[in-house]
Amino acid sequence: MRKSLIALILTVLAARPAHAQDLLDLLNETEEEPVEYAFATFKTTRLINGHSVETNSGKELLFLISHRFGRLNGGASEFFGLDNATIRLGLEYGITDRLGVGVGRSSFEKLYDGFVKYKVLQQKSGAENFPVTVTLFGSVAIKTLEWPEPERENYFSSRMYYTFQTLIARKFSEGFSLQLSPTLVHRNLVDSLDDANDVFALGIGARQKITGSLSVNAEYFYVFPGQISSPLNGETVQNALSVGLDLETGGHVFQLHMTNSRGMVEKLFVTESTGNWLDGDIHFGFNISRVFSLGGSGAKGEKKEGDTPAKAPPSWE
């Protein structure tokens, strides 16, 4: 019915005096409204410390180098924290446009981590509508520091931490995106009976683009009260607050930020941030990511899924 209606409109219109302008109008009328998938909700797979809803495109490898320095209030003798750097080296790979895996190694706590990320739903508008992009995230972290009390019986499982997140983001406009990240961090071993093994937190993050290549980001993890009571190195555990800039150049994204967290893995920044912003316990840090395309022409834009297959007759190539 819809086809015949279009045909009718076309033929009726076709009878009008012919001008190129009419032809263009005619074309516009026959065009079906496309499904517009939101893309580039965030510039890269991290907002600041935490993961964003973005996954790597299929067959793309991302190399991520992250640094966090000591505290700014360490003063001139500590060169405002720069004397005291920790690093995380990471590799992330897109198995498909929606499914990604990654590994990393942090110098802090000699921590290894691995994660899986899957983009379940995509924000779209036009012929089909969905308001948000949803990505599921799961990770394992293994602390390989020597046991602080080697004489007692230590289990390997005590080294393990797990994180589960549902990342929900909406790109409200070309410039502004907002993300909510309900988070569960499971710690096999905690300091005391008053500390929960399962820590629930809610992350909230946003980015605002300043220019095409520059954006301002902010991120906050709210840990629901009563779950963490033991102090860490004599300091109370704080909610993680970070602000930063994203600068994109070709295949690189540079992220510069200020944060009260030392670590770059969920269990570290969600449950073990001890810096207090008001006291100046602020760490400068950066992430540098570089994307490499593997597998040649196999990689395609993420918006292709569910689209009408667009292929060329072979003779046209």
Next chain:
Amino acid sequence: MLVLLLAISVQAAQAQNRWFTKEGYVRFYSHTPMEDIEAKNYQVNSLVDFSTGDMAFSMLMKSFQFEKALMEEHFNEKYVESAKFPKATFEGKYVSGNPIDPRKAGEHKVTVQGKMTIHGVTRDVQTTGTFKADGSGTVVGTAVFTVKLADYDIKVPGVVKDNIAESIEISVKTEYKPM
């Protein structure tokens, strides 16, 4: 209903020289010593009226496919700003030495002239092309021409200046069917 059908058939008889495609092909190619970049769009809409010589093209910028997903993202987000300017269009006329009968097999060289709109900027353009009719209801139109990015206000940041050519080669191939 009958009246309607009649009306349609009468109209259709008059409209026989309009030919149409929704699956036209446009490729662009940027060559620099540093890098070759190409993108292909297989969902180009085009109409040509062989009785008047009028032509029109319309395509979504987001339908361009790149080899690398990141290129596609940057193309849409930073260079052509697809959210703001979703379409590229052309409207104009072709001029042929002799009148073209699209139902008769033959190849015709034409000059195409008109207004092209990319990135919200409209420019007068002229190029040469070919219509090739196979005599059994298909006409293939082809053309190759270049556009300058600066003409359409498309800015390339300094860091990738060496990777993106100032002039981009555009190839068009459309397989028209009668409407």
